[in-house]
Amino acid sequence: MSKKRALEFMFGLLGAVLIYHFLIFFEFIPFDKVWAGRLNSVEEMKTFETFSILVNVFMITVLIIKYQNLLNHKPNRIIDVLIWVFALFFSLNTFGNLFSENILELVFGTLFTLIAAILCVFIAKK
Structure with a gap:
């Protein structure tokens, strides 16, 4: 897989996640079904x-x-460092999702963050 294709895949994943968060924000998805079931109020x-x-x-x-x-074909070290931070963020989030009380969040959240972490490593490495 090329870095260009990995970036395009990440755009799709993050776009879907953005839509998901807006659905939660506007209460189309109940908030008790997300954030590992730990939210207490709107x-x-x-x-x-x-x-x-x-x-x-x-x-x-x-x-x-x-x-x-x-x-x-322009390198940017700051952008690459930020993408490494994203890889770390997604890796830690993968472990956090393993403790979700919601089975959908457990399965899909874990799968998403694992794939995103791998893609970020691939995108950031030289």
């Missing part, structure tokens, strides 16, 4: 989801910059 959910949406937008922005740099 206000708490709004705070967590706002943070998640902002983090996902940031990750997509960084990956867009990486994609453009890749097309123009």
Whole structure:
């Protein structure tokens, strides 16, 4: 798989996750079914989801910059370091998802974060 293809796959994954977080934020998905079942109120959910949406937008922005740099054959060490941080974030999140009380979050969340971690490592490595 090329880095370009890995980036395109990440755009699809993060786009789907962004839609998922908006569905939670606007309460189309009950908040007690996410965040490992540990949220206690709508206000708490709004705070967590706002943070998640902002983090996902940031990750997509960084990956867009990486994609453009890749097309123009321009290295950017700062972007590569950020993608390594994303890989670490997704790796830690994989372990966190293993403790979810919701079976869908356990299975799909774990699978998503594992795939995202692997793709980020692939994208960031030289």
